[in-house]
Amino acid sequence: MTMPVLILNANFEPIHVCDTRRAIGLILSEKASLVLNGRGEIKTVSRSYPLPSVIRLEKMVSRPRVRIKLTRREVFRRDNFTCQYCGRHSTDLTIDHIVPRHLGGQHEWTNVVAACSHCNHRKGGRTLEEANMHFLRHPKEPPASAAYVFGRHLDECSEWEPFITGW
């Protein structure tokens, strides 16, 4: 009952992941319908229910645009685990604030990059101009595509792939 279930909006856009218990609740209350079973059935005394893998909401829900949380791991992932100053692949990455925080730099996607400890040390608490350094790519907020958001479930739930692709 703890297997993840993918919830599609009425227009088939993947929007959320819940557990089996909640998914069956949504189906029984006719708020959602079964799209993909593939996991057999669950039997109660009186009847059996298909175990859902993908369900779809009957009514379209609007939701705010999903944003990727700004964490060290997500910054490294966005920057392909590569130092954005020297281009080196590194397991020894740090987060560099392009405009240093003590100079008013914000902790936001456009002001953080992955940097190897060597480059981070070289730059120190200075601006790029002061340190005479350049970054490889202009840092941006990563797109919150369904593949980016739900992709981590695909090892366990490979049958979701066609429902995620393209959103």
Ligand SMILES: [Zn+2]
């Ligand atoms: Zn570097």
